[in-house]
Amino acid sequence: DAKTTQPPSMDCAEGRAANLPCNHSTISGNEYVYWYRQIHSQGPQYIIHGLKNNETNEMASLIITEDRKSSTLILPHATLRDTAVYYCIVSSRAQKLVFGQGTRLTINP
Amino acid sequence: NAGVTQTPKFQVLKTGQSMTLQCAQDMNHEYMSWYRQDPGMGLRLIHYSVGAGITDQGEVPNGYNVSRSTTEDFPLRLLSAAPSQTSVYFCASSRGGEGHYGYTFGSGTRLTVV
Numbered sequence: 001d002a003k004t005t006q007p008p009s010m011d012c013a014e015g016r017a018a019n020l021p022c023n024h025s026t027i028s029g030n031e032y033v034y035w036y037r038q039i040h041s042q043g044p045q046y047i048i049h050g051l052k053n054n055e056t057n058e059m060a061s062l063i064i065t066e067d068r069k070s071s072t073l074i075l076p077h078a079t080l081r082d083t084a085v086y087y088c089i090v091s092s093r094a095q096k097l098v099f100g101q102g103t104r105l106t107i108n109p
Numbered sequence: 110n111a112g113v114t115q116t117p118k119f120q121v122l123k124t125g126q127s128m129t130l131q132c133a134q135d136m137n138h139e140y141m142s143w144y145r146q147d148p149g150m151g152l153r154l155i156h157y158s159v160g161a162g163i164t165d166q167g168e169v170p171n172g173y174n175v176s177r178s179t180t181e182d183f184p185l186r187l188l189s190a191a192p193s194q195t196s197v198y199f200c201a202s203s204r205g206g207e208g209h210y211g212y213t214f215g216s217g218t219r220l221t222v223v
Binding site: 032034036041042043044045046047048049051087094095096097098099100101102 | 113140142144150151152153154157159165167168197199201203205208209210211212213214215216217
């Protein structure tokens with residue numbers, strides 16, 4: 001599975017859009033991009049996933065570049081409860097996800 | 110609908126002891142996985158299963174056994190606990206088949222081996 005690169009930490013003001021980047025330059029054609037988050041020491045929470053089209057759900061939007069070498073997770077109106085570690089994962093097999101270090105997102109009041 | 114239930118929530122073991130971490134899901138999910146998370150680190154996949162009777166190794170399988178006799182349950186066995194196995198263990202489940210779906214995680218078991 002392709003390796004991902006994320007910034008170790010980011011800050012965002014409450015109420016603003018939080019844009020979390022992920023680089024996956026070695027992604028192959030059958031690999032999906034998944035995003036999860038982990039709030040404090042809780043179990044990770046699934047956010048969204050996509051193959052090549054942009055995706056949106058009630059939590060977030062996922063923007064994947066045309067060459068699929070990078071993606072951005074967008075939290076449109078960040079709240080304090082969105083403070084968490086966000087993991088970008090690339091995998092061709094839904095049953096075998098490998099987590100990296102993620103991005104620690106801090107939402108500031 | 111309880112989701113993914115892990116028991117116990119906390120456990121202290123002595124080196125060399127064995128124990129089983131329990132994981133049950135009530136969503137009729139085919140896929141189930143076990144992860145461990147050491148302090149300040151990301152999650153590492155221990156074992157996973159794509160259905161009853163089918164299991165496979167993840168990144169860090171040594172020292173752990175699994176079996177999947179039913180769709181609902183996926184226990185993780187520590188054969189002879191070592192201090193290096195002190196960690197938080199998460200179980201997760203997902204729909205299977207050809208599609209890609211998100212995993213639902215349990216709340217974790219915090220294990221200390223002394």
